[in-house]
Amino acid sequence: MNKFVFLTDTHYWTDAPKDYGAPKMLTKGREIHDAIPPAVNALDPDFVVHGGDFLCGGSSFDLPTDIFEQSIRDVRKTFDRLSSPFYPIPGNHDCDAQTWKFDAFNAAFDVPDLLSVDEVASDLRIVRANVFLGDTKEYGSGEWTDDHDAKLREIDGQLTAAGLPALFFLHTWILPDALPEEGAEGRGCVSGSRQLLDTISQCPSIVAVFTGHRHVNRITAYRDFLIVDTACLIGYPFGFREVTLSDDGWFSTIFHRLEVPDTMAAYRERDDAGEDAEWEGQPHDCDSEVLIPRLREIRG
Ligand SMILES: [Fe+2]
Numbered sequence: 001m002n003k004f005v006f007l008t009d010t011h012y013w014t015d016a017p018k019d020y021g022a023p024k025m026l027t028k029g030r031e032i033h034d035a036i037p038p039a040v041n042a043l044d045p046d047f048v049v050h051g052g053d054f055l056c057g058g059s060s061f062d063l064p065t066d067i068f069e070q071s072i073r074d075v076r077k078t079f080d081r082l083s084s085p086f087y088p089i090p091g092n093h094d095c096d097a098q099t100w101k102f103d104a105f106n107a108a109f110d111v112p113d114l115l116s117v118d119e120v121a122s123d124l125r126i127v128r129a130n131v132f133l134g135d136t137k138e139y140g141s142g143e144w145t146d147d148h149d150a151k152l153r154e155i156d157g158q159l160t161a162a163g164l165p166a167l168f169f170l171h172t173w174i175l176p177d178a179l180p181e182e183g184a185e186g187r188g189c190v191s192g193s194r195q196l197l198d199t200i201s202q203c204p205s206i207v208a209v210f211t212g213h214r215h216v217n218r219i220t221a222y223r224d225f226l227i228v229d230t231a232c233l234i235g236y237p238f239g240f241r242e243v244t245l246s247d248d249g250w251f252s253t254i255f256h257r258l259e260v261p262d263t264m265a266a267y268r269e270r271d272d273a274g275e276d277a278e279w280e281g282q283p284h285d286c287d288s289e290v291l292i293p294r295l296r297e298i299r300g
């Protein structure tokens with residue numbers, strides 16, 4: 001059995017001047033970040049993965065470089081308080097808003113170059129993707145390239161030969177929630193998402209895909225694997241996933257909400273808060289138990 005935590009979209013800005021669009025509560029970043037390590041450590045997970053957007057660089061926020069760099073130092077301190085091995089991937093808001101460069105973020109966090117494989121347990125691997133290697137100003141949802149594709153197929157060949165399952169992590173979505181216009185990607189989907197979905201369909205070692213970015217919970221059984229999208233921590237519903245994979249192929253997840261009463265009260269005052277289900281999804285998008293055919297096949 002494996003037990004881990006997936007959290008995403010923590011969007012920290014040291015002393016943020018305003019909250020920005022719902023569900024984000026950027027002025028409450030300190031209360032939220034103080035609550036994350038104890039809540040995660042209490043679960044004693046085998047490992048923790050962050051789905052990206054640690055920060056408020058890139059588009060939308062226009063953060064000055066010196067405050068961006070201070071925010072990185074503050075965020076690093078938060079995640080250093082986790083007791084379990086920690087695996088980050090970059091999001092579109094982890095680059096400097098002035099230069100669109102990831103250098104400062106990459107110097108603070110061990111992010112994959114293209115794709116990386118980590119041995120998180122003797123019977124499980126994770127594959128982490130960096131889809132922000134090109135022009136993030138132009139491709140705000142990142143790019144899945146032929147180089148990524150070839151590398152993933154090579155990794156899958158090795159894992160399949162070794163009889164090992166893997167979880168795949170990237171920041172942006174791969175499955176649209178509405179029919180995209182001709183020639184366009186779905187909202188929040190990585191450029192090349194159709195190719196990626198096809199490739200994963202042909203890579204039997206990949207038993208589940210995890211994303212963030214849209215700040216929405218959604219769990220989809222797609223063919224014989226799962227696609228697990230997760231809401232943000234910087235805003236409603238202020239939560240993260242605990243995930244368990246059983247020895248006979250079951251996936252279970254519990255969505256844990258942070259205890260942040262001041263932040264929650266302030267969120268409820270917002271005019272643009274929206275319906276809760278817009279962000280938290282339906283009950284089975286929060287807590288769920290699903291058999292993954294691929295995992296059952298590998299683990300018997
Ligand atoms: Fe985000």
Ligand SMILES: [Fe+2]
Pocket residue numbers: 053091092093171212213214
């Ligand atoms: Fe994002």
